[in-house]
Amino acid sequence: MTVGVPIDAVIVDAMSVAIGQAREAAVAGEVPVGAVVLHHGQLIVRAQNRMRRDHDATSHAELLAVRGAAAQLGERHLAECTLVVTLEPCAMCAGAIVLSRIHALVFGAWDDKAGMCGSVADIVRHPRLNHRPQVLGGVQQDECARLLTDFFASRRASEVVP
Numbered sequence: 001m002t003v004g005v006p007i008d009a010v011i012v013d014a015m016s017v018a019i020g021q022a023r024e025a026a027v028a029g030e031v032p033v034g035a036v037v038l039h040h041g042q043l044i045v046r047a048q049n050r051m052r053r054d055h056d057a058t059s060h061a062e063l064l065a066v067r068g069a070a071a072q073l074g075e076r077h078l079a080e081c082t083l084v085v086t087l088e089p090c091a092m093c094a095g096a097i098v099l100s101r102i103h104a105l106v107f108g109a110w111d112d113k114a115g116m117c118g119s120v121a122d123i124v125r126h127p128r129l130n131h132r133p134q135v136l137g138g139v140q141q142d143e144c145a146r147l148l149t150d151f152f153a154s155r156r157a158s159e160v161v162p
């Protein structure tokens with residue numbers, strides 16, 4: 001299910017930065033998801049979920065990372081970039097990954113409710129689409145998943161009226 005992207009120190013470091021972004025998002029009350037973009041192995045963009053702060057349901061970490069990388073490179077196609085994100089991308093972000101022609105996608109936790117990169121469906125490797133990035137899922141997945149379960153557990157706890 002995962003081919004083509006070797007897990008090396010660069011990827012592991014990038015995921016650690018993405019996890020840091022997710023933690024910052026949680027502190028701001030956002031669902032903790034973080035993302036970074038590597039260009040030839042160099043980290044050029046970091047992003048985190050901002051739906052709550054932006055009042056925008058589309059302010060997902062991956063989408064913001066893709067837009068940030070394109071702006072920084074002055075290039076709408078990111079053929080020499082790797083997107084590293086803590087959670088399997090949704091339909092919108094999977095679409096953005098295809099449209100921006102990202103070379104490789106690395107993600108942490110699987111999302112069996114909304115993940116569109118292998119769980120619910122597989123948009124990024126759909127045979128009818130004209131771009132298919134290399135995909136590697138499950139990198140540091142325990143830590144990435146724990147961010148989310150801890151966040152939702154604490155949110156539920158805070159909703160309980162004593």
Ligand code: ZN
Binds near residue numbers: 062063092
């Ligand atoms: Zn998304």
